[in-house]
Amino acid sequence: MSLTFGWQSPSNIALVKYWGKRDPQLPSNPSISFTLDACHTQTRATFEPGQGIEVTLNGMGTPSFVPKIEQFLGRIQHRHPWLADYHLSVDTFNSFPHSSGIASSASGLSALALCVVDAAQAFGHSLLESDSRREASILARLGSGSASRSLYGGLVVWGQTPTVPGSHDEYAISYPHDVHPVFQDFRDIVVLVDVGQKAVSSTAGHALMEGHPFAAQRFEQAHAHMRALESILATGDLPAFLELVENEALTLHGLMMSSNPSYILMRPNTLAILEAIRRFRTETGTPIGFTLDAGANVHVLFPASAEQSAMPFVREVLAPLAKNSQFLTDRVGSGPVPL
Ligand code: DP6
Numbered sequence: 001m002s003l004t005f006g007w008q009s010p011s012n013i014a015l016v017k018y019w020g021k022r023d024p025q026l027p028s029n030p031s032i033s034f035t036l037d038a039c040h041t042q043t044r045a046t047f048e049p050g051q052g053i054e055v056t057l058n059g060m061g062t063p064s065f066v067p068k069i070e071q072f073l074g075r076i077q078h079r080h081p082w083l084a085d086y087h088l089s090v091d092t093f094n095s096f097p098h099s100s101g102i103a104s105s106a107s108g109l110s111a112l113a114l115c116v117v118d119a120a121q122a123f124g125h126s127l128l129e130s131d132s133r134r135e136a137s138i139l140a141r142l143g144s145g146s147a148s149r150s151l152y153g154g155l156v157v158w159g160q161t162p163t164v165p166g167s168h169d170e171y172a173i174s175y176p177h178d179v180h181p182v183f184q185d186f187r188d189i190v191v192l193v194d195v196g197q198k199a200v201s202s203t204a205g206h207a208l209m210e211g212h213p214f215a216a217q218r219f220e221q222a223h224a225h226m227r228a229l230e231s232i233l234a235t236g237d238l239p240a241f242l243e244l245v246e247n248e249a250l251t252l253h254g255l256m257m258s259s260n261p262s263y264i265l266m267r268p269n270t271l272a273i274l275e276a277i278r279r280f281r282t283e284t285g286t287p288i289g290f291t292l293d294a295g296a297n298v299h300v301l302f303p304a305s306a307e308q309s310a311m312p313f314v315r316e317v318l319a320p321l322a323k324n325s326q327f328l329t330d331r332v333g334s335g336p337v338p339l
Pocket of ligand 1: 013014016017018019025031105143144145146147202203206252293294
């Protein structure tokens with residue numbers, strides 16, 4: 001019997017960063033992210049008795065993706081041994097351009113994990129985790145750590161930390177504490193600084209934390225940031241929020257710059273954008289800030305209530321510093337939807 005399942009699943013942007021891991025794909029510190037909305041992947045997966053994998057990306061056969069999916073299936077095999085008897089066809093569409101430097105692993109692997117969980121249930125295999133969404137988060141994590149957080153909307157925590165009840169290293173959970181309404185409608189404008197440049201691969205990146213001279217302090221700091229966020233998020237303290245989130249982004253890059261080997265992934269225009277954002281915030285009082293991935297692009301964060309003042313600034317001051325003036329407009333989203 002052949003069955004097809006489809007899910008749309010979003011990307012996410014970390015506020016407290018996951019940077020460092022141990023086997024099997026367990027984080028060295030807790031992280032929290034905003035789930036995004038516009039940046040997402042739509043995946044349809046067809047399971048039929050047999051062997052082998054076929055993949056299309058945006059309608060084109062993409063054999064180069066097969067090893068990545070094979071690796072994912074290998075890592076989840078112990079939870080889903082039935083997969084060994086199935087041929088898998090994966091048709092996947094990304095809403096964002098492949099060349100944009102936006103990683104598709106979080107959205108793509110969370111969508112595929114949801115399809116696998118649906119298929120397991122349809123074929124009558126019981127799940128190791130009774131909560132199917134949690135099972136999908138575990139599977140997504142085994143594919144790519146940050147993908148575990150794309151299974152839920154809003155603010156999502158992955159990694160055990162004392163101040164977040166229910167937090168766990170094996171799966172993500174919806175942030176369980178009170179969240180002020182100002183954080184429920186947040187914008188993320190991704191300013192594309194150097195779309196051609198390859199960000200440091202996550203495998204290489206996380207490995208840099210092994211033996212890093214600042215590792216122990218960093219992991220402690222992430223717990224402290226999670227603790228500090230509890231009152232910041234509850235009270236809607238935007239200045240403290242932006243300060244903490246910017247500190248996390250700069251710490252991530254500081255860790256890369258002080259690793260052995262070291263990486264400088266910010267470009268001159270990345271710095272120009274960060275400085276412009278801070279200047280604009282000081283001069284106008286607009287609650288706007290930034291975060292960074294392991295790459296040169298800048299995620300510009302502000303609440304919906306600041307849009308009137310923030311968007312003209314993005315268009316007039318930040319976009320000219322981007323490659324071909326490109327930026328993507330996104331916002332906090334509500335998580336995966338079945339297709
Ligand atoms: C800087 O989730 O891509 O974006 O688990 O090796 O697939 P793997 O790593 P990945 O690392 C993400 C690192 C980050 C921070 C974050 O998203 O928390």
